[in-house]
Amino acid sequence: MxxxxxxxxxxxxxxxxxxxxxxxxxxxxxxxxxxxxxxxxxxxxxxxxxxxxxxxxxxxxxxxxxxxxxxxxxxxxxxxxxxxxxxxxxxxxxxxxxxxxxxxxxxxxxxxxxxxxxxxxxxxxxxxxxxxxxxxxxxxxxxxxxxxxxxxxxxxxxxxxxxxxxPDYAPYERLRAGLARYRNIQRLGGWPTLPERDVALRPGDVHADVERLRERLAIIGELEVMAVDAAQDRPDPQRFDDALAAAVKRFQRRHLLEVDGIVGRETRAALNVPVARRIDQIRLNLERARWLLHGLPEVFVLVDIAGYRLSYFRPSGDIWRSRIVVGRPYRRTPSLRSEITHLTVNPSWTIPPTILRQDVLPKVREDLGYLWRERIQVLSPSGEPLDPWSIDWASPGNVILRQAPGPNNALGRVVIRFPNDHLVYLHDTPAQGLFARQQRAFSSGCIRVEQAETFAQRLLDDTGTERNLAALIASGDTRNVSLARHVPVVLHYWTVHPSEDGALAFRPDIYDRDDALLEALDRPLTP
Structure with a gap:
């Protein structure tokens, strides 16, 4: 300068x-x-x-x-x-x-x-x-x-x-700080790569690759590894000890990998992503932050699609967080901004045409009993009940399939609704086991929320809507409950998340959006 x-x-x-x-x-x-x-x-x-x-x-x-x-x-x-x-x-x-x-x-x-x-x-x-x-x-x-x-x-x-x-928001500054940190790593030569092996590295192993793993994690700030080395008078650097296993688990958690402390194929691949690629990811998410981080209200719901997480910024200042399931790569959850207007309690589920054609009809053709087990009613386009035995399921025409309310309904016990052109919403689900996965792109575009009933009751309480969700569910009746005040909601796609401690979590680009954005960001401006 x-x-x-x-x-x-x-x-x-x-x-x-x-x-x-x-x-x-x-x-x-x-x-x-x-x-x-x-x-x-x-x-x-x-x-x-x-x-x-x-x-x-x-x-x-x-x-x-x-x-x-x-x-x-x-x-x-x-x-x-x-x-x-x-x-x-x-x-x-x-x-x-x-x-x-x-x-x-x-x-x-x-x-x-x-x-x-x-x-x-x-x-x-x-x-x-x-x-x-x-x-x-x-x-x-x-x-x-x-x-x-x-x-x-x-x-x-x-x-x-x-x-x-x-943008005057802390995540933007954390991303800028992260960009500077990773560029400094690049200037110092980057990090070592782990050779491709057929066998995973496990705690207790003694191997030359362990020393490279130790160096790799120390470079990105896994300070516990370095501190333990000093405290224990530099243990064998080629031994995969407990401290190193804990550092691997932290890395896996930040990168949405299975948290087992074992360096298998997926963890090794994440460790071996070049620092230049990580720098590009940070740049892309700074650009995404410039799109989003303006005029956000104090009270709103943020759906982090690629991070599989919902954050509800409440009037009290508290943040309620939950794991979510989002759309599969071929049924993507969209980015959008809207307002939560009402809840549907004990919802029925009218099966959308795409899901009907690709998911449900093959099961019905194989076993008509699927309809009874799932409590699915067959209706005409005008809503009149039809006899499933009278339908030619090889070519059923314009039939409507609707799942009755209940604990096994695909939407669970409550749906959180907001107007949008994509007809997506937040909802409960009977498939609670999916929330245990680290990567959760399994839905048809809508967002399944862990502890959806807790979330819905907080929305009722915080908006002054004096209704008891548990009592409404117990009644068994399907009903819509309007919120006394609407709550803004933003669905956005981040492949880098800056945590409050400054560490960066890199997420898989499940919808393959990073490359197109990088190409556009690096395209020179015309004179």
Missing amino acids: RVIVAIGVLLMLSSPVSAALTEGDEVLPLSRELERQLEGESDELQAFYAARDARPAWQNGEQVAAFAAALHTLDRDGLDPQDYRPDRLLAQYRQLAADDEARARFELAASRSLLTALEHLQRGKVDPYAIDPAWEVPIRAPALDMASVSQAVDGQRFEQAFEQAR
């Missing part, structure tokens, strides 16, 4: 227009030229110069050099500084002609770079709709305070302007 600033100072002293750019009697004609060239420009650019009364912003080489240096720091947010052309700005300033028209063109070019950088910090570089047609999460970034941005430019406090644009 010092080098760039020094170059800028030399430019200021040597440029034929540097004096004109700083002399008061030259500002007025340049301002008039700026006003002329601003016609037809973007609303943001016009708002910036309106906040300055059309005063030029880039009046000397030192200021341009400081701005270029600040643009180079945007790699800390996972953005590519070259998208904002800092080096070209310096070169253009050096070659700048003395006439007002050329100076105004440079003014607008520099300000466009600034506003583009601020927009990307605030809303993301990539348009989520361009890579996910099913995207349903409006980006609610507030308008920039152009007067404050203008003051930051005048004072060469560019980081202050960047900070105004960044």
Whole structure:
């Protein structure tokens, strides 16, 4: 940065227009030229110069050099500084002609770079709709305070302007810190890879690979491994001891692997992901954070799809968390933003056409008794009951299958509903055993919630809806219960989760979304 600033100072002293750019009697004609060239420009650019009364912003080489240096720091947010052309700005300033028209063109070019950088910090570089047609999460970034941005430019406090644009939430800062940490690991040479073996590494083993495993976990901050080494006067580094097994379990838990302390095929593969790939994952999730982390209310429900977790931020300040089951890779749970409006207690389940065709009909064709065991009623399109024996199940036509309420209903005892175009919702489930799995993409798109009844009762209590869920369930009646106050809900997809202690948890990209986003994020901006 010092080098760039020094170059800028030399430019200021040597440029034929540097004096004109700083002399008061030259500002007025340049301002008039700026006003002329601003016609037809973007609303943001016009708002910036309106906040300055059309005063030029880039009046000397030192200021341009400081701005270029600040643009180079945007790699800390996972953005590519070259998208904002800092080096070209310096070169253009050096070659700048003395006439007002050329100076105004440079003014607008520099300000466009600034506003583009601020927009990307605030809303993301990539348009989520361009890579996910099913995207349903409006980006609610507030308008920039152009007067404050203008003051930051005048004072060469560019980081202050960047900070105004960044999402003001702790997870974003934790991801930035994680990006810096993993880039430092890369600068130091990365981490060792474990050779492919047919046999898993297990606690108690003595093997040369154990030493590489110990080093690998120490590099990413499994401090307990290093501390135990010191406390026990450096035990045999090739022995897979209890402390190392505990570190492996922590790694497995963070990466949603089976937590057994054994380095088998999946754990070895996760350990061997190159640090460059982990850096890319952090960058992608910084971009996702820029899409989402704006205007979040204090009370809301966050569904972390790739992390299989629901977090309910309650009015008390407490956070209620639960494990969830999400859609299979070919029946993806969508990203969306809505409001929980009501609950359905003792729901029936009208089997959706896709599930009917792909899942249920094959079972019915094999054994018609499946309908009775699952308490599924056959209905006509108008809702009239039909005799299952009268149906040609090889070609059943437009029949409707509806499962009766009860403990074995696929939706369980309660459904939490919110309007959306994908017809998904949160619900209970009789298949409680799936919550014991680390990776839980088993549904047809809706979200199954562990302890759904507890969650639903908290929603009732926190919204002032005076109903007792247990009593409603015990009645056996199907009924909708409207919440006295709606609760915002966000379904979002993260493949890196920054925990409160700063550790990063990397999740499998179950919907194969990372590569498309990385390609779009790394695509250079058109001039």
